[in-house]
Amino acid sequence: MTRTDPVSFVTRAVLLRRVWDDPLTMVASEIGLSANGLAKLCDRLGIPRPRRSYWLLPETERARLRPTLPPAPAGVNEEIVLGERPQPRRDRTRLSLDDRRRQLMDEAAGIAVTEGVQEVSMKRLARDVGISEAQAHNCFARRLDLLIALARREIAEVEASRRGVVSRGTNVLTNIVLSTTNYLHEAQARGPLLQALLMVPEVRAELRDERTKMAHEVRQPILESMMTRYGISEARAMGTNAIIAAICLRAGSLISSHKVSLEMAERLCLPIVIAGARSNASAMRNNLD
Structure with missing residues (x-):
């Protein structure tokens, strides 16, 4: 061929x-x-x-x-x-600025995953999508700006997926299982790209405060729910959440780097997460006795 x-x-x-x-x-x-x-x-x-x-x-x-x-x-x-x-040269498709930015980010994502972030350049992207390098720079002034925007987009997609899954849960345990499973699946689908982007020091530094704020916004309702539902102290809620989160994050990292399969990560993580939730329920019953 x-x-x-x-x-x-x-x-x-x-x-x-x-x-x-x-x-x-x-x-x-x-x-x-x-x-x-x-x-x-x-x-x-x-x-x-x-x-x-x-x-x-x-x-x-x-x-x-x-x-x-x-x-x-x-x-x-x-x-x-x-x-x-x-073939005669076709007229270049006129896209809006937002559509062109999405096109460049999609192209950059493909290169980053298949060849590595180091292969992403404005010149390469412009050539691959059929525009001039100047037009590419009209969308993103620098290569770093594109990488940061791409990382933000992927993080936002992961968070949107998490919110969508949690909204379907009917009780705390179901929400925990759904959110854990969803996170591991996202680690397989988006983890390799996000992991590669966050290995770039400038990208990681630029997003540090945003990621810290997002983590707090996600964590706080969980802690409040645990304290209200199970009657446990804030310290116990924070400790339980920190341990479970660390296990899931590590599993996600291993999935993203293809050191464990998604199926294995689910088999190992879910029993631990469920046991943590049930231990809090047990604590509530003991407090009532």
């Missing part, structure tokens, strides 16, 4: 295999497209693409996640022609 010949053909099945065998940037370079262009081609052809975290998984887990080829969308052939003749 190359463009060394005047006319190249590829089937949807072959393209599916390639984009799940090698990073999008590598496959795209072989067929004369940008990574963004290949992503759009796959979407148009109804070919599923791996998530950003896929490339950091062990080979055995990647093999398990590879999908079968879905039916072609209406009007799409199974065999695709890659360039019968030099």
